[in-house]
Amino acid sequence: MSIRLEDVSYTYMRGTPFEKTALQHVSLSIEEGSFVAIAGHTGSGKSTLVQHLAGLIAPTGGRVLVDDVDLSDTSRAGKAAAKEARRKVGMVFQYPEHQLFEETVEADIAFGPRNLGCSEKEIAERVHAAMELVGLDYDTYHAQPPFQMSGGQKRRAAIAGVLAMKPKYLILDEPTAGLDPAGREKMLKEIRALHKKHGFTIVLVSHSMEDIARFAERMLVLRKGTCVLDDAPSNVFRQTELLEQSGLRPPQVTRFLQMLRRKGLEVPVDAITFEEGLKAILKAVQQ
Amino acid sequence: MLQDITLGQFFPGTSFLHRMDPRVKIGLLFLLIVLVFLCNTAPTYGLLGAFTLFLMLRSHVPMRMMLKSLRPLVWIILFTFLIHLCSHPGELIAQLGPFEITKEGLQQGIFISLRLVFLILLSSLLTFTTSPLKLTDAMERILSPGKKIGLPAHELAMMMTIALRFVPTLIEETDKIMKAQAARGSDFASGNILQRLKGFVPVLVPLFLSAFRRADELAMAMEARCYHGGEGRTQMKSLKAGRLDYMACSSMAVLTGLLLYLRFSMQ
Ligand SMILES: Nc1ncnc2c1ncn2[C@@H]1O[C@H](COP(=O)(O)OP(=O)(O)OP(=O)(O)O)[C@@H](O)[C@H]1O
């Protein structure tokens, strides 16, 4: 089971003078149960790509398959299946808190399940569960108007709204943008818990190589609408040149190790997280 | 979902229509509209039709895009045509139940529909070949004599500019919110009118909130840069009529003369 892109291309505003090709012949697959990060310079097509994964835009070329169902199937039989398949993918946009609209947090989170036609009992259950998943205490927050909450809390409420749809695949487009360091850390840990403890497949768009190094099992690097690198983070960060061409740099730790090595300390440079880096340096110093 | 909307519909280019002074263009457009209403015979309509076609061809805007601007009004044009078709007494050419279709009716129907088509095409030529910024700039200049009697010309133009500036932003925002709510099972395309309207609440509330937020931020940013209205402001690119504009004016004078001659001498 996986989400598969087959030779997907996408052009915004096709047929006008403002045409803009955002994706070119991208083929990849996101396996169920994995934690995949997507990185790339601003404008490289990350958001466009993830919207394809969620079936929110239809490719202008190629096709998208969720669990082997073609999302752009327009035949009568295919349409219902496509709708069903789209449900399996939850999408958290950049700044999701801007999409809250109900008077209370509870009502907002209930919006999705209600659209699915769940019973009131099931809706209540889903709201409870979703709030717990994002670390919002039900009793404290359920009756609050979302507009009076802090930025981080609003974002949690918005993510809970997506989780209440019970998706199998969860896509997050820069979920930590605009949060303070402690808030970021907490958010990322919660996302990891969603993956590890609750079995969600996670696709995370991020600008932070440090975060990707710490959390992702696999990363994709986009450049000008094509996928130039697709491997485990530790392998990707070894391709310094390709990364640089794509407007990215390895995590700080890796660059620090590279610098130490240039200055003459015999230290391996394949560490990508802080802990690994520390170990490598200690070992090198002891020798 | 909404990405096909091109509002402001400016089509960048370098044709003489693009290069003309927007004030002159607006002035001449008004004159042309008056001329459209003066047309009353086949030769006059022919002349104006030829002129409109000439402008359309020389504007370098794809025909397809210009014809698209007719689409929203197709029904009104058709309706007008039918009304005229059946409501003029004269030489009978067909009878459809209670409706009498006459030769005069047919002619009048065609003329009035053509009039609408010309009006739409000519005014969209203006918006196709003039960037919104230039358009509001010209508006300010045209309205500025009104400042003496208390007309806030600069403020009006600034409001227009800001409104136009935010149209694409808001479209983008709407698109994003619609996608986000669609991802939560919102359905905008089915159900009766009431259900559909209700379906838009989850889009409209966040949209208004974000519009207010943006307005607030913009006002703050403008004040922080000491914006205080039109008094004493100069422009980076001030408008200046040139040779091209004089040529355009002369051609229009010739066209007006010709049309008046056709109209009044042929009767
Ligand atoms: N609605 C749109 N209409 C036209 N062009 C668009 C639209 N959305 C994105 N683009 C263009 O498509 C390209 C890819 O955009 P996309 O939003 O996917 O980039 P991104 O990698 O997510 O960037 P960022 O890191 O800034 O979020 C950009 O060049 C952008 O200008």
Ligand SMILES: [Mg+2]
């Ligand atoms: Mg993006």
